[in-house]
Amino acid sequence: xxxxxxxxxxxxxxxxxxxxxxxxxxxxxxxxIPDTILFLEHTPVVTLGQRGRNDGVRASPxxxxxxxxxxxxxxxxxxxxxxxxGQCVLYPIxxxxxxxxxxxxxxxxxxxxxxxxxxxxGVTAYRRAGKNGAWTDDGKIAAIGFRLKRWVTLHGMxxxxxxxLAGFDLIVPCGLAGxxxxxxxxxxxxxxxxxxxxxxxxxxxxxxVCGRAxxxxxxxAALPPALAGLLPAAVPRIGK
Amino acid sequence: xxxxxxxxxxxxxEWVRLDKNGVATIGITDFAQEQLGDLxxxxxxxxxxxxxxxxxxxxxESVKAAADIYAPVAGTIxxxxxxxxxxxxxxxxxxxxxxxxxxLRPDDPSEIDMLLDADAYEDMIPDAEE
Numbered sequence: 544x545x546x547x548x549x550x551x552x553x554x555x556x557x558x559x560x561x562x563x564x565x566x567x568x569x570x571x572x573x574x575x576i577p578d579t580i581l582f583l584e585h586t587p588v589v590t591l592g593q594r595g596r597n598d599g600v601r602a603s604p605x606x607x608x609x610x611x612x613x614x615x616x617x618x619x620x621x622x623x624x625x626x627x628x629g630q631c632v633l634y635p636i637x638x639x640x641x642x643x644x645x646x647x648x649x650x651x652x653x654x655x656x657x658x659x660x661x662x663x664x665g666v667t668a669y670r671r672a673g674k675n676g677a678w679t680d681d682g683k684i685a686a687i688g689f690r691l692k693r694w695v696t697l698h699g700m701x702x703x704x705x706x707x708l709a710g711f712d713l714i715v716p717c718g719l720a721g722x723x724x725x726x727x728x729x730x731x732x733x734x735x736x737x738x739x740x741x742x743x744x745x746x747x748x749x750x751x752v753c754g755r756a757x758x759x760x761x762x763x764a765a766l767p768p769a770l771a772g773l774l775p776a777a778v779p780r781i782g783k
Numbered sequence: 784x785x786x787x788x789x790x791x792x793x794x795x796x797e798w799v800r801l802d803k804n805g806v807a808t809i810g811i812t813d814f815a816q817e818q819l820g821d822l823x824x825x826x827x828x829x830x831x832x833x834x835x836x837x838x839x840x841x842x843x844e845s846v847k848a849a850a851d852i853y854a855p856v857a858g859t860i861x862x863x864x865x866x867x868x869x870x871x872x873x874x875x876x877x878x879x880x881x882x883x884x885x886x887l888r889p890d891d892p893s894e895i896d897m898l899l900d901a902d903a904y905e906d907m908i909p910d911a912e913e
Contacts, residue, residue, distance in 0.1 A: 593842070593849040594824065620848040639818060640796070643909040646784070650820045650847055675820070675847045691819075691850035694795055 544577045546637075546755040547770060548746050551583035552739070552762040552782035554628045557615045559778055560585060564697050566773040567636040571695050576769050578641075578755055581634040582742045585626035588613040589714055592621040592688055599623035602713040612713065619698035621675075621688030622718035629728070630706035631741050633699045637753070640694060644754030650675060650687060652752045653700045657685035659748040660702065660741060666730050674719065677702075681730055682723030683716065704728065704741045784908060785813045787879055791895055792904035793855045798879060801895045806861050810883040811843070811852065811874060814908045820845040822871040827863040828885055834858060836894070841884055843874065852884060856894040862886040 555563075560583065570576045589600060589612055599622055600607075600614070607614055612625075626632060633653075639645050644652065654670055657677035661668035661684060668677040668684055677685035690697040703726035711724040728735040750757045760766055762780040774780075786792075791799040796815035800808045816822070824844040834840055834854040841852040863885045867873060874882035889895060899907070 593844060618849065620844050621846070640814070640908055645818070646814070646909045648820065649818050650845075673821075673846075687847045689848050691848060693851070693853075 545758040546578035546580060547576065547767070548580045548582060548749070548757045548759045549766065549770070549780070550742060550759065550761050551581065551780045553779045554584040554586045554782075555778065556586050557588040557590065557613055557626065560632075560634065561617070563774065563778060564634050564636060568692060568695055568697055570769065570773055571636050571638060572693055578635070578637040579770065580636070580746075580749060580757070582746065583632050583634070584628050584630060584738060585632060586613070587611060587625075587627040587710060588615055589623060589625050590615045590617040591623050593618055593690070599715045599718050600713065601715065607713065610713075612710065617688070617698065619688035619690045621686070623714045624686050624688065624701065624716060625710040625714055626701055627706045627710045629704055629726075629738060631702045631704055631738050631745060633702070633745060633749070635696055635699050635749070635753070637696045637755075638694065639691065639696060642754040644752065649689065649696065653687050653689075654685070655752045656745060656748040657700060657702055659752070660744045661685075661727070663744045664727055664731065664736055664741070666727060674722075676717070679725050679730060682725035684725050684727070686717060702741065702745060704738045705735055784905070785879070786901045786905045788901040790879070791855075791898035791900060793853065793898055794907065795853050797852060797855055799855050799895055799898055801889075801892060805888065805892055807855070807858070807887045807889055807892070807895055808883050809855065809885055809887060810878055812904070813878050815850075816875050816878045816882070819843065819848045819850055822874050825867040825871045825874070825884065827865075827867065828860045830860050830863060832860045834860065834887070843871070843884075854887060855898055856887070856889045856891070858887040858889040860885055861888045
């Protein structure tokens with residue numbers, strides 16, 4: 544059975560994204576749905592990793608509130624990060640170990656997807672030893688952090704397209720002081736693609752790298768019943 | 784992929800070795816450690832805790848991942864690998880040896896025989912060859 548990819552155009556609050564992932568995770572464990580990948584954007588939020596400490600957050604709670612940036616605790620691995628509109632977030636809900644491609648290591652695969660996607664738009668991205676994610680000469684362009692519960696994945700990767708990079712000034716990204724964060728917009732200027740264009744390429748590379756053919760559900764498309772029931776009407780997929 | 788034949792395995796990638804004294808040693812497999820990458824932290828259970836089969840007993844974290852470790856069968860936590868507190872990387876370097884995570888005194892040791900054997904586990908994990 545093909546994996547399902549669901550695209551969202553309307554930025555989603557972080558908590559709604561977590562709740563949705565948890566429902567998909569339970570359904571995936573029960574084999575009620577195949578591997579499913581959410582492609583979405585979040586409204587502005589600073590998230591802390593598992594055991595996350597506040598020392599990676601530079602801005603005071605009052606300052607965050609003033610800027611309309613939420614602060615949330617996440618159950619993923621990794622350190623503090625920022626999400627906001629203009630950043631493509633991938634939440635793969637996968638049973639790991641069911642495909643040959645999984646043997647290469649999930650972290651490695653996520654990095655590979657980001658590197659290939661950046662290359663499609665003429666940006667050279669690469670791995671750095673001991674510093675996970677995908678990096679350019681101008682800084683980190685994709686951040687990774689995931690969770691395994693019963694070997695089904697939660698959380699995943701965020702890829703900076705045209706997100707306001709000022710959001711990263713509120714934190715010490717991934718706890719790495721002195722490291723920069725970049726985006727396609729910063730590197731490409733007016734030639735920067737849209738989030739939707741980047742999403743298409745991320746999906747193509749996801750299918751190849753993770754060895755799963757994707758059935759894609761664009762924002763306007765009806766979802767299979769098994770999935771529609773997990774997605775409350777309160778979670779819109781079409782942007783305003 | 785290294786899958787020692789003398790051990791039992793779970794679908795959640797733990798290995799189990801039942802020792803002569805009736806205590807089972809539990810860790811994660813080579814496949815599992817490779818998926819997670821370099822481990823940075825292990826949250827160990829408390830000795831004396833009673834656990835049911837499939838209960839979450841520990842959390843291990845790598846630079847980018849967090850994963851739960853489960854009890855393969857019901858029992859009592861008998862010992863934990865304190866070395867992992869300072870050297871979680873032992874799970875990466877020696878998953879079946881020095882990287883063991885905890886020991887469990889099973890309520891019913893015969894349940895361990897019902898876990899996957901090495902052949903069955905090896906069939907379950909994907910091959911890296913393409």
